[in-house]
Amino acid sequence: MQQIIDDLNWRYATKKFDPVKKLSEQQMETLKESIRLSASSYGLQAYKVLIITDPEIREALMEASHGQRPVVDASHLFVFCAYTKVSEADVAKYIQLISLTRGTDPNSLIGFHNGIVNSIKNKSTEDIVAWTSKQTYIALGQLMHTCASLRVDALPMEGFVPSAYNEILGLDELNLTATLACPVGFRHEADEAQFRKKVRKSNEDLFEIR
């Protein structure tokens, strides 16, 4: 149990990455798998995660991120994108995946299918985006914890202009919108932020037993 707390104390929002140090393919596979295994509402995974390695695209994204250098210096850049539309066809595809994966009779999933469709059919685009965006934060949390376990550094980021990201990455036509970015890599030895004490509320302020 102490290991979990050690991992979480080790991690910090990395402000300066060592541009020379790169993640191994194996580390990347583990990070991707941790995102893939993330929990999501109904299990729909109504998001896509882009992994940006192209230096020119990352330069453009840095400009759309108030000049935050981790976007270009880190080994890899994850961009979490939420779907702006979830259609009945998307739900049907998901139901088919459950049926194939578990060998379940599709007829037994009709109630589940209809329940999801009923819950989304009257939602405005704004409500859909609010809902799908929340799911990306869960995946980000899981990515960050996995990074810490692997002793890989990360910076969770919402400090960017989503419309600029959407344009640079051509997301509008894919019915996606950028919600979060997360550069991952290895801390620079000169990153002052790694030496700062964690600032957190006390248990008394944060928790209440009722």
Ligand SMILES: Cc1cc2nc3c(=O)[nH]c(=O)nc-3n(C[C@H](O)[C@H](O)[C@H](O)COP(=O)(O)O)c2cc1C
């Ligand atoms: C959703 C989210 C968005 C954040 N966006 C940024 C960001 O754009 N730039 C940045 O430098 N830090 C960003 N942070 C980092 C927080 O400032 C940092 O996590 C917080 O101060 C706690 O410090 P620690 O993570 O080092 O423990 C973000 C954190 C979260 C969870």
